Amino acid sequence: ETGVTQTPRHLVMGMTNKKSLKCEQHLGHNAMYWYKQSAKKPLELMFVYSLEERVENNSVPSRFSPECPNSSHLFLHLHTLQPEDSALYLCASSQVRGQDQISPLHFGNGTRLTVT
Amino acid sequence: GNSVTQMEGPVTLSEEAFLTINCTYTATGYPSLFWYVQYPGEGLQLLLKATKADDKGSNKGFEATYRKETTSFHLEKGSVQVSDSAVYFCALGYGQNFVFGPGTRLSVLP
Secondary structure (H helix, E strand, C coil): CCCEEEECCEEEECCCCEEEEEEEECCCCCEEEEEEECCCCCCEEEEEEECCEEEECCCCCCCEEEEEEECCEEEEEEECCCHHHCEEEEEEEECCCCCCCCCCCEECCCEEEEEC | CCEEEECCCCEEEECCCCEEECEEEECCCCCEEEEEEECCCCCEEEEEEECCCCCEEEECCEEEECECCCCECCEEECCCCHHHCEEEEEEEEECCEEEECCCEEEEEEC
């Protein structure tokens, strides 16, 4: 199995729908992340779960809701999205050991979300 | 704050040409530095990394040296191939905190 698996690969949803993105990591890491990748914009960190604590980007709208039931699984719950939320959503994991001991991020292949 | 700047691109080269993608950073302390590559339809893959000043990361013919005095981490490859066409991201990291550059699109023509 690949290290970080995301499902679905593609998702089309209307603005009134509720859907969830799923991420699973098989690397034994203790931190998981959601990133948003939009065309012509830098990669945007949305949420981090690290050592059982959640850190979030305060600019992320409340229509995005993360859930991390354990260190291997991460969800992003979506509701009442807007067309500008259409993007590639990337999940990543890493092993956090402290500020001076960093391991790289390992990314999944992403979910391509289109909001109509 | 921490930031990463890289050349915007797109960069278009002929096969076997020499590649340089510039990356400079601003950071407090001593971050680790990374280059990631993203092929169409995929997520980002780690290409190489360096954890301290003067370290050289290398992989698949790509190299980058952590230059503290110039706060740079330029990516180089001596002879590019068509299969190297992708978007390349420079990044810095501390612990759980990562900052990415905007990415540079590389197209290699046969």
